[in-house]
Amino acid sequence: MHNGYDGGWSGWERLGGMLASAPSAITREVGKIDVVACGTDSAIWHNSYDHGWSGWQSLGGTLTSSPTLCGWSPDRLDVFARGTDSALMHNGYDGGWSGWERLGGMLASAPSAITREAGKIDVVACGTDSAIWHNSYDHGWSGWQSLGGTLTSSPTLCGWSPDRLDVFARGTDSALMHNGYDGGWSGWERLGGMLASAPSAITREVGKIDLLAGGSDSAIWSGTAQASVPPVAAPAAPSASVRIHAKIIAPPSVPLDDSLARMVEVYATRGISVEVGSTETLNIPELSDVEVGQCVMGQTSAEQNQLFSHRDNAGGAEAVVYFVRSTIPPYNGCAAHPDGVPAVVIAQEATEWTMAHEVGHVLGLQHVNDNHRLMTGNGTRNIINPPPELVPDEGAIIMSSEFSRRS
Ligand SMILES: [Zn+2]
Structure with missing residues (x-):
């Protein structure tokens, strides 16, 4: 699309093409x-x-x-x-x-x-x-x-x-x-x-x-x-917030603070703030490698249910993020959880975007086939041109989720 200024703006004119990138x-x-x-x-x-x-x-x-x-x-x-x-x-x-x-x-x-x-x-x-x-x-x-x-x-x-x-x-x-x-x-x-x-x-x-x-x-x-540089506009106030809790069974390769910073960065693009309400280390080595089956929403294994019973500090509408050594079979993470028990599992070798992605599922987001976006179904390791996008529709879904709070 083209808009020209020559004393005044011409308005947008369509120039055709099938663009996959910014021009x-x-x-x-x-x-x-x-x-x-x-x-x-x-x-x-x-x-x-x-x-x-x-x-x-x-x-x-x-x-x-x-x-x-x-x-x-x-x-x-x-x-x-x-x-x-x-x-x-x-x-x-x-x-x-x-x-x-x-x-x-x-x-x-x-x-x-x-x-x-x-x-x-x-x-x-x-x-x-x-x-x-x-x-x-x-x-x-x-x-x-x-x-x-x-x-x-x-x-x-x-x-x-x-x-x-x-x-x-x-x-x-x-x-x-x-x-x-x-x-x-x-x-x-x-x-x-x-x-x-x-x-x-x-x-x-x-x-x-x-x-x-x-x-x-x-x-x-x-x-x-x-000669120097301008101030850039101040941010808009967040219009929703997401509070999560971290439970560490095995420490992640990407530090929690880094995953949180990435999540804050992406969610902020839609006016959604993110905070970690509590961080707790759990000594349950028998759940370091968690059986997650096919990782289907609503279908959790006995091991997932056992893990998700550890919800100390978390309110009913707050997702708990469990950092484990691995999932069986191996995924970066899995957001399958029982109804009313918002929880995700993140494997040790997950990427810096996995937490933002998996919590996105808990908040109601589905996969898309687009590696420029956070919710790519092709693995967050394949994200192109980071930070990945959270599109306006996804922001609206998060804001209407029972697991976010309007502010
Ligand atoms: Zn996913």
């Missing part, structure tokens, strides 16, 4: 626009405007993230996206498309690329270690360099001169984080706000940066900075 657009010269997006066939598609739209053309490839586009001259375009093995992939146009080339790296997010002067490209992406990584081109690629940090979204990159770069991404507490290059990297600084999406930044003139990000109330927030 990326640039303008290389007055009156011309190039747009790329990942199609539902996982190929990258390109559309361009020059007195009219050219229509979508496939650039091929099998990509697993939104693409990013830059171009250092009217005749040059460079497209980047993450490949199936998490490496950065590149396709360049210089009279004709070069085809996809692999640039390495272990990306956990979509990349962001810009060109500050002819012949030079900078690319950043969030690595699988949650740090931001940087790679640059100047007659050849420099290779990946870590900029450190612990970020929870795709980064966005801008630069107002050949010697200046600014990187923004969301931090672990959903605040906007910034790292700038001006001869050397400044290190990460926290700029506050409560972001529900990756930010987007551009610089239109020296010393100014424009930023856009989705707030936790689903609005798009924007700000302009003079």
Whole structure:
């Protein structure tokens, strides 16, 4: 969809295509626009405007993230996206498309690329270690360099001169984080706000940066900075809360605090707060490996029932999360529980998203076949472009659940 401003906004116009990702657009010269997006066939598609739209053309490839586009001259375009093995992939146009080339790296997010002067490209992406990584081109690629940090979204990159770069991404507490290059990297600084999406930044003139990000109330927030960076809007007040209790039979590989932080992050996008009411260690080694059968809602094993009888501290409408060594058969977790006894089991080797996912089931959420979403039925280990989405309908289901509280 396209909306143009030329003294006033044109309103949204449908440009067709079957997009599986966010688009990326640039303008290389007055009156011309190039747009790329990942199609539902996982190929990258390109559309361009020059007195009219050219229509979508496939650039091929099998990509697993939104693409990013830059171009250092009217005749040059460079497209980047993450490949199936998490490496950065590149396709360049210089009279004709070069085809996809692999640039390495272990990306956990979509990349962001810009060109500050002819012949030079900078690319950043969030690595699988949650740090931001940087790679640059100047007659050849420099290779990946870590900029450190612990970020929870795709980064966005801008630069107002050949010697200046600014990187923004969301931090672990959903605040906007910034790292700038001006001869050397400044290190990460926290700029506050409560972001529900990756930010987007551009610089239109020296010393100014424009930023856009989705707030936790689903609005798009924007700000302009003079040489520094803008405040991002304050969060909307939570409109529901979920209180859970942790019972530890075997300590999880991902610490409870980390799983909780991930859950807080995802649920906050729908105005739902999450708290752990109590944490208790249970000495019941005979239930370290819990029989869960086929893990069907309402059909629990004798071992599950025995485990779920330990509900000290938990109210009737509060889910208890039992951390065990394993389930039999082996799952990351299982949300099957008897009626009126909200409980989930989480295995030691579960991912950082498992708790948020399993409690989601208790709150009434079903699986979806979409690895961008928390409730993917393909395993939270296969989540693409974290943090995964909790869509508005799912937020509404949680808010109407007997196991959440309206606030
Ligand atoms: Zn599930």
